[in-house]
Amino acid sequence: MSVVPMHPEATADPQTVRWVVPAGTLPVVGEIAEAPDELGEMLHSEDVVSIEVETQAVVIRLADGRSWSGAGARVRDALGAALRHPRRWRPVAVVTEDDVLRAALHDVLDGSLGDYIRSHGGEVTVVSAHDRRVEVRMAGTCTHCPAAGFTLHSRLESALRDRFPDLVELRATEEPGKAARRTWLTLRRRGACPPGEGAVTGRP
Structure with a gap:
């Protein structure tokens, strides 16, 4: 492997x-229990405290004193060297494809x-994320901004697909008149969106 x-x-x-x-380098996310070869040895020694995998990064914490x-x-x-053996990485908890999404x-x-x-303000609530599909509900100050759909699909979908290439669909609905009930994502409004721009906010 290169x-x-x-x-x-x-x-x-x-x-x-x-x-x-690069996105998709490893098929797991979250805290790692076992890693290949020397990296795994370091994890079980006094050198490395923890290894956590994100979709586009590996976060490594050294022990105090190192x-x-x-x-x-x-x-x-x-x-x-360990990245050349993606199937030998073992997370602490069982990881599903939905977890990666x-x-x-x-x-x-x-x-x-x-x-x-x-x-830019506005809100997005994640309704569901499973089976390679994501559904979000748009609410807040930018719910009816003409460019909101463009922002969602040109930015959010593109960025999400970069990290999860197997994405099948990103769907968005609106809840008029009030902000959607908070589930995974929420950020406080910071003012109405400027003319010609739409925005979504949130954090799972």
């Missing part, structure tokens, strides 16, 4: 680095798209 491209991103925790990888300046090269090499939603709405939609 080398999987990756690059590190710093986090607020100096012991934790987020290693960005530093990325000292251990970074070793972790990088071990991770690169929901994790992709988290990534989308916590990333740059989330920044965009929070800056």
